[in-house]
Amino acid sequence: MTSTLAQTPPYATHDVANQPPPLSPYDASDDTALLEGLRREGAGWAEPDVRRLGLLAGGPEAQEWSELANRHEPVLRTHDRYGHRVDEVDFHPSWHELLRVAVAEGQAGAPWADGRPGAHVARTAGGLVWGHTDAGHGCPTSMTYAAVPALRRQPELAKVYEPLLTGREYDPGLRVPTEKRGLLAGMGMTEKQGGSDVRTNTTAASPTAEPGVYTLRGHKWFTSAPMCDLFLVLAQAPGGLSCFLVPRVLPDGTRNTFRIQRLKDKLGNRSNASSEPEFDGTVAWLVGPEGQGVKTIIEMVNCTRLDCVMMSAALMRRTLVEAGHHVRHRSAFGARLLDQPLMRNVLADLALESEAATTLTLRLAGAADRAVRGDGGQGAEQAFRRIATAVGKYWVTKRGPAFTAEALECLGGNGYVEDSGMPRHYREAPLLSIWEGSGNVNALDVLRALTREPGTAEALFGELALARGADARLDAAVARLRSDLGSATPSGARRLVERMALTLQASLLVRHAPPAVADAFCATRLGGDWGHAFGTLPDGADVGGILARSLPAAN
Known part of the structure; x- marks a missing residue:
């Protein structure tokens, strides 16, 4: 008598379907x-x-x-x-x-x-x-x-x-x-x-x-x-x-x-x-x-703080790529997740945050390169580097944990499982805010730079001035920021530095990113047309234009 058990297919109860293929291999520089x-x-x-x-x-x-x-x-x-x-x-x-x-x-x-x-x-x-x-x-x-x-x-x-x-x-x-x-x-x-x-x-x-x-x-x-x-x-x-x-x-x-x-x-x-x-x-x-131990290592701190910003931006991009790959291949309620309006809103919002972090990171790296080499404008670049690196370290690393959590959620329960890799990225994100000075240390360091090194404020506003007239919301944010610097207090340092970071990121995007990206960023981060979670871009945002620019080629 022949048993039928040995002839049973490994998945006789169901077909494995609607699961994305492995992400790798992919091009991490397709950005x-x-x-x-x-x-x-x-x-x-x-x-x-x-x-x-x-x-x-x-x-x-x-x-x-x-x-x-x-x-x-x-x-x-x-x-x-x-x-x-x-x-x-x-x-x-x-x-x-x-x-x-x-x-x-x-x-x-x-x-x-x-x-x-x-x-x-x-x-x-x-x-x-x-x-x-x-x-x-x-x-x-x-x-x-x-x-x-x-x-x-x-x-x-x-x-x-x-x-x-x-x-x-x-x-x-x-x-x-x-x-x-x-x-x-x-x-x-x-x-x-x-x-x-x-x-x-x-x-x-x-x-x-x-x-x-x-x-x-x-x-x-x-x-x-x-x-x-x-x-x-x-x-x-x-x-x-x-x-x-x-x-x-x-x-x-x-x-x-x-x-x-x-x-x-x-x-x-x-x-x-x-x-x-x-x-x-x-x-x-x-x-x-x-x-003079602190004075000796201060250049070391400038370098490692930049690397904290860099790694936070890399984690954002890595998890955005994973989320984008998943929603391209996963369907729910009769349509691909990538075609679902609310998921598109979430991804576009994450893409804005990722591009702002990457653009600021490279601007900080450019300032560091020119400052240490003594290229033209060395003094201004050194002053900009001094304040903007602390601002970027505070804000970009603070955004990392919330960002990776939202990207993880795009995968649903699959993202909460260790072998997806997303939990590892999520656990990594908070470290970058702690390493080389926690949020309070960096926020207070910005105030210290403003009070003890007057050239830093001039350098920051000089950078912001390069985008003057390009967006009314940005111009208004710069004016408010300049007005508030004189009344900055330690207890309000986080609030001030957050606004400095958003204004700086907006100015870079207005100058260098397409209108779809710059307009949505200014509307939400500066104009107040934004909720308290990712995925709350206004209806007028060019979500399609943002996603076309940000998501890497499908594999």
Whole structure:
């Protein structure tokens, strides 16, 4: 007698239908706003590389690296099998593959060694597309990028380490830094008792008999990427809070004291190890004068804050692409989701937010590039960079969590399931608002810039003036903003900075985006014709024009 069970098809009860195909492979650089901004900010020469990197980022191999690096989290080994202290963190091979590509593609310190105008813009554009993979490995590349200008405050140290920090070869493993083919740098700033208030740091730096060399004793509360080769660390020297270079391995080949107490169990950013190290007789070299630690690292902060804006914009774009792909292939109530009027409204609203974030990110990168190179208008660009980076860091990173949540909802229950990838993006988004100064810190920093550096307000309004007369709602918003600056208070800092960000984004879109995008943005973000959730664009908005520009080609 023959059994019929073995002949039963695996889905005898139903056909699998109305499910979208996998998104990958796709082109992460298929983003009109990004490519236009790249050219506009002086790095059009990098477009072939950005396009090539976009195809790699959206390819199945890189997407698998990202998934595996987050699924197989880093593991701390404090001791070897014999009981020797080693303080090493083991990563999944996918982590190393992601970093290998990122460093080779100039996502670490490479722009500082690139003489071409626009090199820093090219790096930012590359980050906007490579950010479609994994956000965690962007931490060590960001810190390496930011460490170079701080290290230049001590030319003799920069002469030794900068060529390795600006190279394009990833060389993992703890060895003597000068014997490696490339280096990554981290930072150790915050402590338990202070967080962003680094002036309360208690880690002590004691001078040795060798000039410029100190020993550290103390702790750090949140030091990411502990397997970096070098760290810039803040500690209290006899002359006050100072900046120090701490290598994991000393020039004689011995391990520097860098005891990793534990790794943080974080909400997101799971691929990246964030640690609590302790110093005890740790050898360190002074960077910049004693007592000027904050002044020494301020350029580092400018760089990492820009990267927070960049990564938030990348997450927005990545989740918008996922949502757009889903609604193209999914039908409900007799029509494709993409053809449903309310879903189109949601997607168009998300597209406005994404384009505004991307355009502002590239404008900030252009200001940074011109400021550090000393190009024409350096003073104005430096002042604009100073205030606009803090404004952008506050606002774009604040929009990230709400944006990713709405994009996730476009997938319905499918988006709430881990293997869609959307929950990982959602957990990642809040970090970028916290890292390099929370919302309050950045909002208050904007007020500090306005009161202590008068040129910053002039630079901001100079930028806004470039769009004067193009949109009455924008002109009115600029006038209100100028009127309100004189009465700014700490308790109202968030409200003021939000308006500054929206006005700045609107001015950029009015100048550089098509009328469909600029008009809808001004009507909603400045004109008040907007609800409290995404998907509340007014009936008069050119939703079709917005979507035609923003959604990548179907695959």
